[in-house]
Amino acid sequence: MANPLTDLVLSDPTWLRVLSFIGDPGVVCQLGCISRRWYRLSRDATLWRRVNFTERRRLSLKKLAMFIRRPLAIHMHSLRVEGFIMSNSHSSAKRLTVSPALLKELEERCPLLTELHLVNAKMDNIALDQFPERLTSLNFVGSVLSFDFLASLTNANILPRLTAIDLSYVHNLSSFSKSLDGLLSRT
Amino acid sequence: MIQLCSNDDPPVSFTVPRKAVELSKTIKTMLEDLEGFDMEQTPIPLPNVDAPTLELIVKWVEQHQDDPPPVEKPRVEDDDSDDSDADDDQEPEVVIPEWDKKFLPTDDEQKNQLFKLLNAANYLEIKPLLDIGCKYVADKISGQTVEWVRDYLNMENDYTPEEEAKLKEEIAWAEGL
Known part of the structure; x- marks a missing residue:
């Protein structure tokens, strides 16, 4: 694969783990602007x-x-x-x-x-x-x-x-x- | 010694001390279930892990095989049921050790390797490795612009302009923190 879409490479639970390490609520919220998938991830109840x-x-x-x-x-x-x-x-x-x-x-x-x-x-x-x-x-x-x-x-x-x-x-x-x-x- | 096989064709196999391999909860459970079989002679196929990723995993578990087991936080006895899940929600505190900093594939052209490693750590349930990897990615994208992160992760902006305008309003509280 020359240029796979890395967005699809990590599973939702792994991305949620990444987001849980960010800690800053403002940054987590802003990351929801990346894409629809990230909107859903960044608004996950466990992070809030x-x-x-x-x-x-x-x-x-x-x-x-x-x-x-x-x-x-x-x-x-x-x-x-x-x-x-x-x-x-x-x-x-x-x-x-x-x-x-x-x-x-x-x-x-x-x-x-x-x-x-x-x-x-x-x-x-x-x-x-x-x-x-x-x-x-x-x-x-x-x-x-x-x-x-x-x-x-x-x-x-x-x-x-x-x-x-x-x-x-x-x-x-x-x-x-x-x-x-x-x-x-x-x- | 235990043999692990990658998902390549033909598979690449690695021989790893049992103690190191047991840092993976997935494999540890498998070995416990197969108690009585001669596992030294039976290679374990890992359908989700390719050879370069498996090589990294083996390197990491061998380096960390003598680590003291992670300390389980004592549960706080509390009769208030509302607080029962409080421990799980604590902001995790993870410090990436020096050796691990050098170990993680952090060059930009190794990005995909890093993500494959995280997926493998997730699949094999090697929590400390998953934690340092996720922490690294979190630090990497914190404080960057949305455009930068999108670029770093090769992601398309799939919002319509109307949605973007609405979103901007929604996150107004977080701007210019």
């Missing part, structure tokens, strides 16, 4: 269960909202988003990472989502009861939270399925640490 927008893959609030409105977002079990607190530029550090409206859309559009990471995120515009109710795991490593955040956590009616929360390196934790006692009483 865990979506990671951290480090070099950080998205602005506007683009994150655009993503959540795509049908792809329906497959998400876990979503990781990184904010711009650690950014060098002062102006981007002030950017909000998510909005109450975006969390509402997450709740409506992502019925499988149970795990949410919002790291290095500016979150002081968000109250705990604005998160999707079915979340079981939250991670706010390095984020800035609103002041009544921990107090709401002591209320077992808010996020009733929550079993894990990571508050490591939360910037303003000390200012409401009185609530920690209440937290311990939540089973």
Whole structure:
């Protein structure tokens, strides 16, 4: 064979394996522009269960909202988003990472989502009861939270399925640490 | 020693230590099923693998025959059934070892050989080899333009202009990341 069509050489499972190593959701999505076959491969549900927008893959609030409105977002079990607190530029550090409206859309559009990471995120515009109710795991490593955040956590009616929360390196934790006692009483 | 035969006419055969050959789950299972037969005397035909590809496979399994078996991740005990498949979805972490970097047919004119090797690794169920190969291809196409990847994979753009316009809208969130 002088010039076989290599596209046909690899099987779908092998291409899916290649795509699973790419990791960057934006790149995977763009590879769907190659051909119809690649569109089908790049939209495979297995590639979109865990979506990671951290480090070099950080998205602005506007683009994150655009993503959540795509049908792809329906497959998400876990979503990781990184904010711009650690950014060098002062102006981007002030950017909000998510909005109450975006969390509402997450709740409506992502019925499988149970795990949410919002790291290095500016979150002081968000109250705990604005998160999707079915979340079981939250991670706010390095984020800035609103002041009544921990107090709401002591209320077992808010996020009733929550079993894990990571508050490591939360910037303003000390200012409401009185609530920690209440937290311990939540089973 | 075990003999493996390629699908060429006439077949090319390779003699490989049993330990090395057992890195292929497919062959290991076959040998276990044929326990009691004298497999040293029975060449195993591989209908999906040609001689140059089989030569590469043999080279790889001989190099890796003394590798410690891959560590199985302990299952996380969790009573929440929603998380039961979480392990399978983890972004796989694969580092290509130095020897393997030199081993993989990575020149552009060897592209087809690379894909044949991946298909053979898939058919023979040699997961570590499949992983490093897929990782190599993933790194190769990451950060390239769609046109470049299309060219690299000899693929035709089979979209209509209308579909392309629609697609562009659909991926707007991913542009200029």
